[in-house]
Amino acid sequence: MRLYQMADAVRYELMNTEDLRDTFLLEELFQPGEIEFAYVDLDRTVIGSAVPTKGALKLETEPELRADYFLERRELGVLNVGGPGSVTIDGKTFDLDKLDCLYVGRGSKDVSFTSNDAANPANFYLLSYPAHAEYPTAMVKFADLKGLELGSVETCNKRTIYKAIYKEGIKSCQLVMGFTLLASGSNWNTMPAHTHMRRSEVYFYFDVDPAHRVFHLMGPPEATSHLVVADKEVVVSPGWSIHAGVGTKNYGFCWGMGGENQAYDDMDGIAIAELR
Ligand SMILES: O=C(O)C(=O)C[C@H](O)C(=O)CO
Numbered sequence: 340m341r342l343y344q345m346a347d348a349v350r351y352e353l354m355n356t357e358d359l360r361d362t363f364l365l366e367e368l369f370q371p372g373e374i375e376f377a378y379v380d381l382d383r384t385v386i387g388s389a390v391p392t393k394g395a396l397k398l399e400t401e402p403e404l405r406a407d408y409f410l411e412r413r414e415l416g417v418l419n420v421g422g423p424g425s426v427t428i429d430g431k432t433f434d435l436d437k438l439d440c441l442y443v444g445r446g447s448k449d450v451s452f453t454s455n456d457a458a459n460p461a462n463f464y465l466l467s468y469p470a471h472a473e474y475p476t477a478m479v480k481f482a483d484l485k486g487l488e489l490g491s492v493e494t495c496n497k498r499t500i501y502k503a504i505y506k507e508g509i510k511s512c513q514l515v516m517g518f519t520l521l522a523s524g525s526n527w528n529t530m531p532a533h534t535h536m537r538r539s540e541v542y543f544y545f546d547v548d549p550a551h552r553v554f555h556l557m558g559p560p561e562a563t564s565h566l567v568v569a570d571k572e573v574v575v576s577p578g579w580s581i582h583a584g585v586g587t588k589n590y591g592f593c594w595g596m597g598g599e600n601q602a603y604d605d606m607d608g609i610a611i612a613e614l615r
Protein backbone atom coordinates (compact mmCIF):
# COMPACT_ATOMS: atom_id res chain seq x y z
CA MET A 340 0.00 0.00 0.00
CA ARG A 341 1.43 3.37 -1.00
CA LEU A 342 1.72 5.95 1.80
CA TYR A 343 0.97 9.63 1.18
CA GLN A 344 1.98 12.28 3.71
CA MET A 345 -0.06 15.40 3.19
CA ALA A 346 1.58 18.81 2.97
CA ASP A 347 0.31 21.66 5.10
CA ALA A 348 -0.49 25.13 3.76
CA VAL A 349 3.06 26.32 4.61
CA ARG A 350 4.89 23.57 2.67
CA TYR A 351 2.36 24.01 -0.15
CA GLU A 352 3.76 27.52 -0.82
CA LEU A 353 7.18 25.99 -1.66
CA MET A 354 5.98 23.26 -4.02
CA ASN A 355 6.56 23.12 -7.78
CA THR A 356 4.38 21.20 -10.25
CA GLU A 357 6.04 17.82 -9.58
CA ASP A 358 5.89 18.30 -5.79
CA LEU A 359 2.19 19.13 -6.01
CA ARG A 360 1.48 16.12 -8.25
CA ASP A 361 3.53 13.72 -6.07
CA THR A 362 1.74 14.86 -2.93
CA PHE A 363 -1.89 15.53 -3.86
CA LEU A 364 -2.52 13.44 -7.01
CA LEU A 365 -2.94 9.66 -7.15
CA GLU A 366 -2.28 8.14 -10.58
CA GLU A 367 -2.20 4.52 -11.78
CA LEU A 368 -5.11 3.13 -9.81
CA PHE A 369 -7.59 0.91 -11.72
CA GLN A 370 -5.27 -1.78 -13.07
CA PRO A 371 -7.13 -4.73 -14.69
CA GLY A 372 -7.20 -7.79 -12.42
CA GLU A 373 -5.83 -5.83 -9.44
CA ILE A 374 -7.00 -4.36 -6.16
CA GLU A 375 -4.91 -1.34 -5.12
CA PHE A 376 -4.75 0.93 -2.10
CA ALA A 377 -3.07 4.12 -0.95
CA TYR A 378 -2.99 5.30 2.66
CA VAL A 379 -3.15 9.06 3.28
CA ASP A 380 -2.11 10.19 6.74
CA LEU A 381 -4.69 13.00 6.64
CA ASP A 382 -7.87 11.71 8.34
CA ARG A 383 -6.36 8.20 7.87
CA THR A 384 -7.98 7.98 4.45
CA VAL A 385 -7.58 4.80 2.44
CA ILE A 386 -8.24 5.24 -1.29
CA GLY A 387 -8.40 2.26 -3.61
CA SER A 388 -9.67 0.54 -6.71
CA ALA A 389 -10.72 -2.99 -7.67
CA VAL A 390 -10.98 -4.09 -11.30
CA PRO A 391 -11.90 -7.79 -11.25
CA THR A 392 -11.34 -9.59 -14.55
CA LYS A 393 -10.82 -13.38 -14.47
CA GLY A 394 -11.85 -14.16 -10.90
CA ALA A 395 -12.99 -12.49 -7.70
CA LEU A 396 -10.72 -9.99 -5.95
CA LYS A 397 -10.69 -10.27 -2.18
CA LEU A 398 -10.40 -7.30 0.17
CA GLU A 399 -7.35 -8.39 2.18
CA THR A 400 -6.01 -6.56 5.19
CA GLU A 401 -2.80 -4.57 4.64
CA PRO A 402 0.22 -4.74 7.00
CA GLU A 403 0.04 -0.95 7.55
CA LEU A 404 -3.46 -1.29 9.04
CA ARG A 405 -2.27 -3.64 11.84
CA ALA A 406 -5.75 -5.18 11.69
CA ASP A 407 -6.90 -8.80 11.50
CA TYR A 408 -9.15 -7.85 8.58
CA PHE A 409 -9.53 -4.69 6.50
CA LEU A 410 -12.80 -3.49 8.03
CA GLU A 411 -11.98 -4.42 11.63
CA ARG A 412 -11.89 -0.70 12.57
CA ARG A 413 -12.97 0.90 9.28
CA GLU A 414 -15.94 1.59 7.04
CA LEU A 415 -15.89 1.58 3.24
CA GLY A 416 -17.68 3.34 0.40
CA VAL A 417 -17.78 1.72 -3.04
CA LEU A 418 -18.81 3.36 -6.33
CA ASN A 419 -18.88 1.37 -9.55
CA VAL A 420 -17.85 3.45 -12.57
CA GLY A 421 -17.41 0.50 -14.96
CA GLY A 422 -19.38 -2.49 -16.24
CA PRO A 423 -21.81 -4.48 -14.11
CA GLY A 424 -20.34 -6.38 -11.18
CA SER A 425 -21.02 -7.46 -7.64
CA VAL A 426 -19.65 -7.18 -4.13
CA THR A 427 -20.11 -10.10 -1.74
CA ILE A 428 -19.99 -9.31 1.98
CA ASP A 429 -20.02 -12.18 4.47
CA GLY A 430 -22.10 -14.30 2.05
CA LYS A 431 -24.52 -11.59 0.89
CA THR A 432 -24.17 -10.37 -2.71
CA PHE A 433 -24.93 -6.84 -3.92
CA ASP A 434 -25.16 -6.26 -7.69
CA LEU A 435 -23.73 -2.91 -8.75
CA ASP A 436 -24.31 -1.40 -12.17
CA LYS A 437 -22.55 1.78 -13.22
CA LEU A 438 -22.99 4.57 -10.61
CA ASP A 439 -24.55 2.31 -7.98
CA CYS A 440 -23.04 2.98 -4.56
CA LEU A 441 -22.47 0.65 -1.62
CA TYR A 442 -21.64 1.32 2.02
CA VAL A 443 -19.85 -1.50 3.85
CA GLY A 444 -20.04 -1.26 7.62
CA ARG A 445 -17.29 -1.79 10.17
CA GLY A 446 -16.91 -5.42 11.21
CA SER A 447 -17.59 -6.89 7.74
CA LYS A 448 -15.05 -9.70 7.37
CA ASP A 449 -15.16 -11.36 3.96
CA VAL A 450 -15.51 -8.86 1.14
CA SER A 451 -14.89 -9.72 -2.51
CA PHE A 452 -15.43 -8.04 -5.87
CA THR A 453 -16.40 -9.64 -9.21
CA SER A 454 -17.26 -8.49 -12.72
CA ASN A 455 -20.08 -9.97 -14.77
CA ASP A 456 -17.97 -9.78 -17.92
CA ALA A 457 -14.15 -9.75 -17.87
CA ALA A 458 -14.19 -7.93 -21.22
CA ASN A 459 -16.22 -5.07 -19.70
CA PRO A 460 -15.05 -5.18 -16.07
CA ALA A 461 -16.58 -3.38 -13.14
CA ASN A 462 -14.39 -0.50 -11.92
CA PHE A 463 -14.93 -0.22 -8.19
CA TYR A 464 -13.66 2.99 -6.59
CA LEU A 465 -13.02 2.46 -2.87
CA LEU A 466 -12.84 5.05 -0.08
CA SER A 467 -12.39 4.09 3.56
CA TYR A 468 -12.05 5.90 6.91
CA PRO A 469 -11.75 4.73 10.50
CA ALA A 470 -15.12 3.98 12.11
CA HIS A 471 -15.88 4.06 15.82
CA ALA A 472 -19.34 2.55 15.50
CA GLU A 473 -21.00 -0.05 13.31
CA TYR A 474 -23.61 1.05 10.75
CA PRO A 475 -25.48 -1.42 8.53
CA THR A 476 -24.17 -2.24 5.08
CA ALA A 477 -26.48 -0.70 2.46
CA MET A 478 -26.61 -0.11 -1.28
CA VAL A 479 -28.27 2.64 -3.29
CA LYS A 480 -28.98 2.26 -7.00
CA PHE A 481 -28.28 5.23 -9.28
CA ALA A 482 -31.94 5.16 -10.42
CA ASP A 483 -33.07 5.72 -6.82
CA LEU A 484 -30.83 8.73 -6.16
CA LYS A 485 -32.51 12.11 -6.24
CA GLY A 486 -30.20 14.54 -8.04
CA LEU A 487 -29.67 18.13 -6.93
CA GLU A 488 -29.42 20.45 -9.94
CA LEU A 489 -26.80 23.19 -9.56
CA GLY A 490 -25.26 25.86 -11.80
CA SER A 491 -26.34 27.04 -15.23
CA VAL A 492 -25.36 26.93 -18.90
CA GLU A 493 -24.50 30.66 -18.73
CA THR A 494 -21.84 30.04 -16.07
CA CYS A 495 -20.64 26.75 -17.69
CA ASN A 496 -21.29 24.84 -14.44
CA LYS A 497 -24.63 23.07 -14.97
CA ARG A 498 -24.32 19.84 -13.04
CA THR A 499 -26.22 17.32 -10.94
CA ILE A 500 -25.08 16.33 -7.45
CA TYR A 501 -26.01 12.83 -6.28
CA LYS A 502 -25.60 12.28 -2.53
CA ALA A 503 -25.42 8.60 -1.51
CA ILE A 504 -23.77 8.25 1.91
CA TYR A 505 -24.67 11.26 4.03
CA LYS A 506 -26.80 12.44 6.95
CA GLU A 507 -30.17 12.00 5.20
CA GLY A 508 -29.13 8.99 3.09
CA ILE A 509 -27.10 5.87 3.90
CA LYS A 510 -25.82 6.32 7.45
CA SER A 511 -22.12 6.05 8.27
CA CYS A 512 -19.69 6.87 11.03
CA GLN A 513 -17.78 9.67 9.24
CA LEU A 514 -17.76 8.89 5.52
CA VAL A 515 -19.77 11.24 3.29
CA MET A 516 -19.85 10.21 -0.37
CA GLY A 517 -21.59 10.93 -3.65
CA PHE A 518 -20.83 12.06 -7.15
CA THR A 519 -21.43 14.91 -9.56
CA LEU A 520 -22.15 14.70 -13.28
CA LEU A 521 -21.44 17.72 -15.50
CA ALA A 522 -23.99 18.48 -18.21
CA SER A 523 -22.84 18.43 -21.82
CA GLY A 524 -21.26 21.82 -22.57
CA SER A 525 -20.63 22.60 -18.88
CA ASN A 526 -17.10 22.28 -17.58
CA TRP A 527 -16.80 23.82 -14.12
CA ASN A 528 -17.27 21.88 -10.91
CA THR A 529 -17.55 23.44 -7.47
CA MET A 530 -17.42 27.03 -8.70
CA PRO A 531 -17.94 29.23 -6.68
CA ALA A 532 -15.42 27.30 -4.60
CA HIS A 533 -15.34 26.56 -0.89
CA THR A 534 -13.23 25.10 1.90
CA HIS A 535 -14.28 23.14 5.00
CA MET A 536 -11.73 22.85 7.81
CA ARG A 537 -13.81 20.22 9.61
CA ARG A 538 -13.18 17.58 6.97
CA SER A 539 -10.86 16.67 4.14
CA GLU A 540 -12.17 15.71 0.71
CA VAL A 541 -11.12 13.30 -2.01
CA TYR A 542 -12.06 13.90 -5.67
CA PHE A 543 -12.02 10.93 -8.02
CA TYR A 544 -12.50 12.00 -11.64
CA PHE A 545 -14.14 9.52 -14.03
CA ASP A 546 -15.64 9.52 -17.53
CA VAL A 547 -12.93 11.98 -18.57
CA ASP A 548 -12.48 11.53 -22.33
CA PRO A 549 -8.93 10.10 -22.82
CA ALA A 550 -8.04 12.99 -25.14
CA HIS A 551 -9.18 15.56 -22.55
CA ARG A 552 -8.11 16.72 -19.08
CA VAL A 553 -9.52 18.42 -16.00
CA PHE A 554 -7.60 21.37 -14.55
CA HIS A 555 -8.20 20.80 -10.85
CA LEU A 556 -7.78 23.93 -8.71
CA MET A 557 -6.35 23.61 -5.22
CA GLY A 558 -4.69 25.62 -2.47
CA PRO A 559 -5.82 28.41 -0.18
CA PRO A 560 -8.29 30.77 -1.92
CA GLU A 561 -5.68 33.56 -2.05
CA ALA A 562 -2.92 31.36 -3.58
CA THR A 563 -4.37 28.72 -5.89
CA SER A 564 -2.51 26.20 -8.06
CA HIS A 565 -3.72 23.63 -10.54
CA LEU A 566 -3.17 19.95 -11.21
CA VAL A 567 -3.81 18.57 -14.71
CA VAL A 568 -5.85 15.41 -14.12
CA ALA A 569 -6.67 12.52 -16.47
CA ASP A 570 -9.43 9.91 -16.30
CA LYS A 571 -9.62 7.80 -13.12
CA GLU A 572 -7.14 9.93 -11.19
CA VAL A 573 -7.69 11.11 -7.64
CA VAL A 574 -6.93 14.39 -5.85
CA VAL A 575 -6.70 14.71 -2.07
CA SER A 576 -7.92 18.03 -0.70
CA PRO A 577 -6.99 19.08 2.86
CA GLY A 578 -9.43 21.27 4.80
CA TRP A 579 -7.46 24.46 4.00
CA SER A 580 -7.64 23.87 0.24
CA ILE A 581 -10.31 24.70 -2.28
CA HIS A 582 -11.28 21.84 -4.61
CA ALA A 583 -12.77 22.82 -7.94
CA GLY A 584 -12.00 22.10 -11.54
CA VAL A 585 -12.59 22.90 -15.15
CA GLY A 586 -12.51 20.24 -17.85
CA THR A 587 -11.73 20.65 -21.51
CA LYS A 588 -14.96 18.60 -21.87
CA ASN A 589 -17.66 17.47 -19.44
CA TYR A 590 -16.90 14.58 -17.04
CA GLY A 591 -17.99 13.10 -13.71
CA PHE A 592 -16.34 12.90 -10.34
CA CYS A 593 -16.92 11.19 -7.04
CA TRP A 594 -16.47 13.33 -3.94
CA GLY A 595 -15.89 11.70 -0.59
CA MET A 596 -15.13 13.18 2.80
CA GLY A 597 -13.92 12.18 6.22
CA GLY A 598 -13.91 14.35 9.31
CA GLU A 599 -16.14 15.56 12.06
CA ASN A 600 -19.20 17.03 10.34
CA GLN A 601 -21.45 15.10 7.97
CA ALA A 602 -23.69 18.04 6.98
CA TYR A 603 -23.12 18.30 3.21
CA ASP A 604 -23.57 22.07 3.19
CA ASP A 605 -20.98 22.70 5.93
CA MET A 606 -18.85 24.80 3.57
CA ASP A 607 -17.14 28.18 3.77
CA GLY A 608 -17.94 29.72 0.40
CA ILE A 609 -15.49 31.96 -1.45
CA ALA A 610 -16.60 34.63 -3.92
CA ILE A 611 -15.06 34.08 -7.34
CA ALA A 612 -13.56 37.59 -7.26
CA GLU A 613 -11.65 36.70 -4.06
CA LEU A 614 -9.65 33.90 -5.73
CA ARG A 615 -5.99 34.54 -6.52
O1 LIG B 1 -19.90 20.21 -8.11
C1 LIG B 1 -19.90 20.49 -6.91
O2 LIG B 1 -20.18 21.63 -6.48
C2 LIG B 1 -19.56 19.43 -5.94
O3 LIG B 1 -19.68 18.28 -6.26
C3 LIG B 1 -19.04 19.84 -4.61
C4 LIG B 1 -18.63 18.67 -3.74
O4 LIG B 1 -19.69 17.84 -3.53
C5 LIG B 1 -18.04 19.17 -2.46
O5 LIG B 1 -17.05 19.86 -2.50
C6 LIG B 1 -18.67 18.82 -1.19
O6 LIG B 1 -17.99 19.41 -0.11
Ligand SMILES: [Zn+2]
Nearest residue numbers: 533535540582
Ligand atom coordinates in the same frame (compact mmCIF):
# COMPACT_ATOMS: atom_id res chain seq x y z
ZN1 LIG C 1 -16.09 20.37 -0.57
